[in-house]
Amino acid sequence: MQDIFPDTSPIVDRVALIGLGLIGTSLARAMRRRGLAAHIAGYAQSQKTRDAVAEMGIVDSVYDTMQNAVRDADLVILCVPVGVLGAVAQEIAPALKPGAIVSDVGSVKKAVIESVGPYVPEGVHFIPAHPIAGTEHSGPFSGFAELFDERWCVLTPLEGMGQAYAEAVDRLTHFWSACGAHVEIMEAKHHDLVLAITSHVPHLIAYNIVGTAADLEDVTRSEVIKYSAGGFRDFTRIAASDPTMWRDVFLNNSEAVLEMLARFSEDLTALQRAIRWKDADALYNLFSRTREIRRSIIEAGQETPEPDFGRSHGSEHEADD
Amino acid sequence: MQDIFPDTSPIVDRVALIGLGLIGTSLARAMRRRGLAAHIAGYAQSQKTRDAVAEMGIVDSVYDTMQNAVRDADLVILCVPVGVLGAVAQEIAPALKPGAIVSDVGSVKKAVIESVGPYVPEGVHFIPAHPIAGTEHSGPFSGFAELFDERWCVLTPLEGMGQAYAEAVDRLTHFWSACGAHVEIMEAKHHDLVLAITSHVPHLIAYNIVGTAADLEDVTRSEVIKYSAGGFRDFTRIAASDPTMWRDVFLNNSEAVLEMLARFSEDLTALQRAIRWKDADALYNLFSRTREIRRSIIEAGQETPEPDFGRSHGSEHEADD
Incomplete structure (x- = not known):
């Protein structure tokens, strides 16, 4: 990969990561890779995670209270499930430094603005963000520095916030770019709609079909597993994602998810009808145009x-040829 | 990979491949890898494909009529979409050698038995088969020798056929094993049900959600593409599969697909209700148990x-560590 950030001088003095799972540890590693922060402070709820991260040496200091972790930080990134963001914001509020940026990595944005916003003190810049990157793995050992490379990070800044806030948005944009991501500014409501179709509904139907398959009586679970290479196994990847995170996503983006799900179901009913009535052309037409999107x-x-x-x-093939 | 077939002496004298797409050319390469056939004859409908395969040198002779290709063959494998199998069987029937095995690679089995069976001459052994392997690519350039390695190939032999037929089933089992696959014997109707949930319905909902996303007005196609890493892109892989093949699968396994689709939709409606009523436990429980299946x-x-x-x-990560 081309080194687009050869300069390793810090672009932010002190960063605090609240939550050290897949995203938190990947951020720590991405910062380390380019020397983006003079000091990285980390907080995790469990002693086990704190010990693991301290041992990995990917942060400079590990704290067992959120307030101590965020104290003096110029940039605080909340890397916890969406459902607890409000409580976390309330907890850290008194310790935040004036002029600091508080951001998050949650997969929904409108609900986050509603739950976090009220707790952010005057003079602290709250800029909601969502890096669209991840794997089906979770926990402190699943992070890696390249997670955000070439992926998009969407910022959904608050409106009517003035010049200092606009400059903070610029700094956060620069930070995510330096972590390898492309940055896009978007309205929170639109973000939630876009993610409902590109991420939330796909996860929902993946969880759903894996559940359906597990509950069959005529087909055994061992058959589902043996013959999964026919397509099913693709769905099991995202259906293995963190359950707490995804529960919170659906509880906090229900409106957009239900809207997109209604469209999905409507289309599926039409497809079901085409199969029942053996409408070969309808099937062929849909199956042809979906190829283009992947390209x-x-x-x-x-x-x-x-x-x-x-x-x-596939890679064996290439090695052999 | 461990060489489990060090002996390269042919296990079948003359094999004819009717159809030289992903599966046909992968079979040719898998046979070549171990020297499984003394002579491989191939037929493809288009001159372009015949020229391409001749140039690759993965078959010993290329024919422009099916009858010439199957003449004197001990094993004939039909690697064409399910919808044309009946017509192909009718065409080749007069040229089949007594004692030959005719098999196929179709993703449905009951309909294939009904469409091919009536044309198979007395003394020729028709053994329906389905290797559960493939990629989203199609055509003669997409094949590779390792496609069937460690995958399952299901045979659905006809019933009450006597000793010579049973021996032919053994020979075909040996052949597929030598191509790298595990072989399983199954009743055709059960195969169609198992594949409906492990392959056909997954493809259908993948095609469906890609179609739904393409048709939105509030979310642009360019947004769907940019933010696809959130989960959507996983679905586009199988939704890029060969449209003709998949049209034929749904037309020919409609009963089992509709049955499995009904269960999927029922479960999805329950999930939709859980989201609407914010039933956090129902969501968390489903999202937790689906992880186990992937493991x-x-x-x-x-x-x-x-x-x-x-x-x-992911691989960059490993390379860096």
Whole structure:
């Protein structure tokens, strides 16, 4: 990968990461990679996680209270499930430094603005953010420095906030770019709608079909597992994502998710009817036009072009030829 | 990979492949890898494909009529979409050698038995088969020798066929094993039900959500593409599969697909209700138990354990550490 940030001088003095799971530890590693922060402070709820992160040496100091972690920080990033963001904001508020930026990484934005906003003190800049990156793994050992490379990070700044806030948005933009991401500014409500179709509903139907398959009586679970290479296994990846995080996403973006789900179900009913009535053309037409979208995603650098996601037999193939 | 077939002496004299797409050319390469056939004859409808395969040198002779391709063959494998299998069987029937095995690779089995069965001459052994392997790519250039390694190939032999047929089933089992696959014998109707949930419905809902996303007015296509890393891109892989093949699958396995789709929709409606009524426990419980299934699939050797399917940033990560 081309080194687009050869300069390793810090772009922020002190960063506090609240939550040290997949996203928190990936952020720590991404900062370390380029020397983006003079000091990284970390907080995790469990002693086990704090010990693990201290041992990895990817942060400079680990705290067992959120207030101590955020004290004197110029940038505070909340890397916890959306459902607890309000409580976290309330807890850290008294310890925040004037002029600091408080941001998050939550997958929904309108609900986060509503739950966090009221607790942010005057003079602290609250800028909601969402890096669209992740894997199905969670916890402090799942992070890696390249997680955000070439992925998009959406900021949904508050409106009518003045010059100092606008400059803080610029600084946060610079920070995420330096972590490898492309940054996009978007309205919170629109973000929630876009993510409902590109992320939330896909997760929901993946969880759903894995659940349906597990509950069958005529087909055994062992058969589902053995013959999963026919397509099913693709769905199990995102259906293995963190349950707490995803519960909170659906509870906090229900409106947009239900809207998109209604469209999905409507289309699925039409497809079901086409199968029942053997409407060959309707099936062929849909199956042809969906190919184009994948091509575009690959061209946009958001997906690998290798067959089967480049899973093992694909790479063996290349090695053999 | 361990060489489990060090002996390269042919296990079948003459094999004919009717259709030289992803599966046909992968079979040719898998046979070549171990020297499984003394002679591989191939047929493809288009001159372009015949020229391409001749140039690749993965078959010994290329024919422009199916009858010439199957003449004198001991094993004929039909690698064409399910919808044309009946017509192909009718065409090749007069040229089949007595004692030959005719098999296929179709993703549905009951309909294939009904469409092919009546044309198979007395003394020729028709053994329906389905290797559960593939990628989203199609055409003669997409094949590779390792496609069937560690995947399952299901045979659905006809019933009450006597000793010579049973021996032919043994020979075909040996052949697929030598191509790298595990072989399982199953009743055709049960196969169609198992594949409906492990392959056909997953493809259908993948095609469906990609279609839904493409048709939105409030979210642009460019937004869907940019932010696809949140989960959507996983679905686009199988929604990029061959449209003709999949049209035929749904037309020919409609009963089992509609049954499984009804269960999927029922479960999705319950999930939708849980979101609307903010039933946090129902969501958390489903999201937790689906993780277990993926773990089992990985343990069964049917999936890669690497996060994100081992897509590029995952491997970069490993390279860096």
